[in-house]
Amino acid sequence: MADWIYVLDQRRDTLEGEPADRETIRRLAEEEPELELWLGRRNRMNPGDRLWFLFTHPHPAVAAVAEVDQEPWEEPDDPDVTYLVAATLLPEATKALSRDPVSREELGAGQMRSVRKVKPEELRVLVERAGL
Numbered sequence: 001m002a003d004w005i006y007v008l009d010q011r012r013d014t015l016e017g018e019p020a021d022r023e024t025i026r027r028l029a030e031e032e033p034e035l036e037l038w039l040g041r042r043n044r045m046n047p048g049d050r051l052w053f054l055f056t057h058p059h060p061a062v063a064a065v066a067e068v069d070q071e072p073w074e075e076p077d078d079p080d081v082t083y084l085v086a087a088t089l090l091p092e093a094t095k096a097l098s099r100d101p102v103s104r105e106e107l108g109a110g111q112m113r114s115v116r117k118v119k120p121e122e123l124r125v126l127v128e129r130a131g132l
Contacts, residue, residue, distance in 0.1 A: 001046075001048050001049055002030070002044075002045070002046070002049045002050075002053050002116035002118075003049065003050045003052060003114060003123055004043065004045065004049060004050065004052065004115055004116065004117055004118060004124070005052050005054050005109075005115065005116050005117075005118065005122075006037065006051045006052065006053050006054065006115050007054050007056060007112050007114060007115065008020040008025075008053055008054065008055050009055075009057065009067065010055065011054045011057060012058075012059055013016035014119075015028060015035065015084070016028065016031070016032065016035070016111050018031075020055075022055055022063045022064070023099075023117060024097060025053060025063070025064045025089065025094065025098075026063075026064070026094060026098045027090040027101070027128040028089060029064065029089035029090070029094040029095070032090065032092055033066075033088045033090075034069075034086070034089075035066065035086070035087050035088070035089065036084045036085070036086055036089075037051070037084065037085050037086075038081050038082075038083070038084060038085065038097055039072050039083040039084065039085055039115060040082055040083075040085050040114060040115070041082065041083065042072050042082075042105075043072060043085075043115055044047060045068050045071060045085055046071060046074055047068055047069060047070055047071070048067060048068065049067070049068040050065055050066065050067055050068070051065065051066045051067075051068060051085075051087050052064075052065050052118060052126055053065065053066070053084040054112060055101075059080070059103065059123060060103065060104035060112075061102055061103045061128060062101060062107070062129075063094075063097045063098050063099065063101040064094040064097055064098065065075075065089070065090050065093045065094055065097060065132075066087040066088055066089045066090060066129050067087060067088055067090060067092075068083070068085060068087050069086040069087055069088055070086045070104075072084065072085040073085075075098060082085060090130075090132075092131065093130035093131060093132055094115055094130075094131065096130050096131045096132050097102065097129060100129055101129075102125055102126055102129050105117065107122045107125065108121065108122070109122065116129060
């Protein structure tokens with residue numbers, strides 16, 4: 001199993017047609033946890049991997065987590081979308097992170113712009129804060 005940081009910028013990203021903000025993802029975790037997410041490139045994600053959602057605004061922090069349901073696939077019907085990945089939000093862990101997000105500073109991470117693997121030292125604080 002691998003862990004990934006998935007960056008969401010509410011100024012440009014959407015989830016199910018709504019702004020990609022902490023409120024929306026917390027609500028989706030309860031009501032509609034299954035998501036299809038856009039990827040700029042094919043990452044080697046596998047079922048069971050986790051996606052940790054880092055929200056860039058107003059203060060960069062991880063405030064949600066999901067589990068990958070299937071490997072990323074190409075989306076030939078939409079020229080604006082290179083790849084998609086199916087994932088399911090983890091409601092209890094997302095609630096815990098929403099109440100007490102992990103800031104970028106706590107992760108010891110610099111600027112993050114795209115999907116990348118979680119570093120071992122980052123994973124410890126994420127798992128603890130999410131209650132996993």
